[in-house]
Amino acid sequence: MTTPPPIVSLNRPLFDKREEQYVATALATAQVAGDGPYTARCGQMLEALLGVRKALLTTSCTHALEMSALLLDIRAGDEVIAPSYTFVSTVNAFVLRGARPVFADIRSDTLNLDETNLDRIATTRTKAILPVHYAGVGCEMDAICAFAKQRHVAVVEDNAHGLLGTYKGQFLGTFGGLAVQSFHETKNLSCGEGGALLINDAAFQERAELIRNKGTDRSKFLRGEVDKYTWVDVGSSYLPSDLLAGVLLAQLEKRDEIQARRRAVWEYYERELKGWAAKWDVRLPTIPADCRHPYHIFYLLLPTHALRDNLMAHLRTRRIQSAFHFLPLHLSSMGRRFGGREGLCPVAERVAGQLLRLPLHPCLTVDELGRVAAAVTEFVPGAPAPRS
Numbered sequence: 001m002t003t004p005p006p007i008v009s010l011n012r013p014l015f016d017k018r019e020e021q022y023v024a025t026a027l028a029t030a031q032v033a034g035d036g037p038y039t040a041r042c043g044q045m046l047e048a049l050l051g052v053r054k055a056l057l058t059t060s061c062t063h064a065l066e067m068s069a070l071l072l073d074i075r076a077g078d079e080v081i082a083p084s085y086t087f088v089s090t091v092n093a094f095v096l097r098g099a100r101p102v103f104a105d106i107r108s109d110t111l112n113l114d115e116t117n118l119d120r121i122a123t124t125r126t127k128a129i130l131p132v133h134y135a136g137v138g139c140e141m142d143a144i145c146a147f148a149k150q151r152h153v154a155v156v157e158d159n160a161h162g163l164l165g166t167y168k169g170q171f172l173g174t175f176g177g178l179a180v181q182s183f184h185e186t187k188n189l190s191c192g193e194g195g196a197l198l199i200n201d202a203a204f205q206e207r208a209e210l211i212r213n214k215g216t217d218r219s220k221f222l223r224g225e226v227d228k229y230t231w232v233d234v235g236s237s238y239l240p241s242d243l244l245a246g247v248l249l250a251q252l253e254k255r256d257e258i259q260a261r262r263r264a265v266w267e268y269y270e271r272e273l274k275g276w277a278a279k280w281d282v283r284l285p286t287i288p289a290d291c292r293h294p295y296h297i298f299y300l301l302l303p304t305h306a307l308r309d310n311l312m313a314h315l316r317t318r319r320i321q322s323a324f325h326f327l328p329l330h331l332s333s334m335g336r337r338f339g340g341r342e343g344l345c346p347v348a349e350r351v352a353g354q355l356l357r358l359p360l361h362p363c364l365t366v367d368e369l370g371r372v373a374a375a376v377t378e379f380v381p382g383a384p385a386p387r388s
Contacts, residue, residue, distance in 0.1 A: 011361050019246070019247045022038060027243070032241055032243050033242060034239025034240060038245035042196075046196060049164075052174055053201075053205060054198075056238075057194065057195070057240050058196060058197055059237075059239070059240045060182070061183075062195070063195060067197050067208060068093065069099070074099045076099075077125060078097075078128075080094045080102065080128045081104055081121060081129045082101055082102070082158075083112070084106070084328040084344070085329075087326060101338055102123075103330040103345055106345070110137045115147070127154065129156075131176075132161075133161055133165060134161060136188075136293045137287055138167030138172050156176050158180055159172050159180060164259065165293050166291065167291055177199075177200055177201035177203075181196040183195060187296070188258060191251065192244065197212075210235055211233060211234065211236070211238070217230065258362045262360065262362055265298070266295040266298050269372075283300070284301075285298065295360070296360075300358065301351065301354045303354070308324065310379075311376070311381075312356060320359065324355055330348075
């Protein structure tokens with residue numbers, strides 16, 4: 001009996017002895033709580049790398065978003081503009097504070113928030129705009145920031161996909177007063193679960209430290225600025241364990257290797273699949289000339305929902321994982337409570353049924369890449385769907 005080939009996984013972080021060493025050191029020195037030495041080194045590295053005023057590690061990107069909502073003093077009756085084609089955390093953090101999400105459609109090229117719709121959907125209650133850099137490709141930040149400045153609203157960049165990506169030569173995550181990063185298992189650099197709040201506006205820095213430390217001035221105490229710490233503001237426990245920070249530090253230190261491997265995978269797909277895609281009217285990712293992306297996602301946009309699902313089934317028969325992505329938030333049961341309905345964001349609705357993500361991670365082998373490319377290019381749109 002022939003042994004089936006191993007499954008080609010959609011995601012897998014590149015972990016090695018360095019992560020093990022840092023975790024072992026944290027355990028041996030019993031420095032495992034939040035804001036330990038690894039946490040500090042990660043924050044300092046992000047600050048130096050990106051040029052941000054302050055980078056505060058958090059337990060997740062979701063929690064960094066929640067901190068943003070607190071820092072902006074979001075309250076009931078406020079509105080925030082966000083693309084419908086995003087993960088729920090982008091808006092949930094603000095809904096928790098009583099805000100109403102206003103769902104924006106996305107561009108058909110980059111799948112980012114369509115900045116041309118802002119004037120139509122903004123109101124006097126708009127408090128923030130939440131651009132999401134889909135697949136790490138930069139939104140049109142010049143136009144978004146200019147509009148936000150004109151309307152006196154905040155910009156919070158959801159840069160969960162975009163660490164090390166740039167727009168017009170400037171790092172993503174450095175345009176808004178606040179920005180958030182993700183270090184989830186599925187991201188380019190990962191500690192399993194984790195995130196960061198990037199602070200570009202000095203006005204937010206001191207209060208961010210208070211909110212992150214359960215509303216106390218513990219950070220000032222640790223720096224010797226006060227003789228004891230106490231409760232001074234609202235807040236919660238947003239500190240990641242230094243065990244996780246040790247894993248993240250190892251990832252940050254080998255970022256060049258990880259990014260080079262991801263780039264090789266992304267460019268292999270683009271090279272090997274462009275002929276097949278052109279033949280069958282399948283669209284590959286669009287990368288504008290003024291954007292440098294971090295090779296986070298490689299997706300295919302099939303002509304129809306049915307063809308997308310058929311290709312996924314075809315890949316499963318070849319033991320290759322693939323996935324669709326976001327379901328439009330405005331069509332979810334929760335989104336409909338905020339006025340979501342069919343036809344509100346037509347591009348997002350169409351893309352959600354057509355997009356398929358291929359395996360992309362730094363551990364993919366040459367053999368696995370060949371299997372993926374061969375499986376995709378042998379797929380004939382319109383042929384009967386295979387049985388899984």
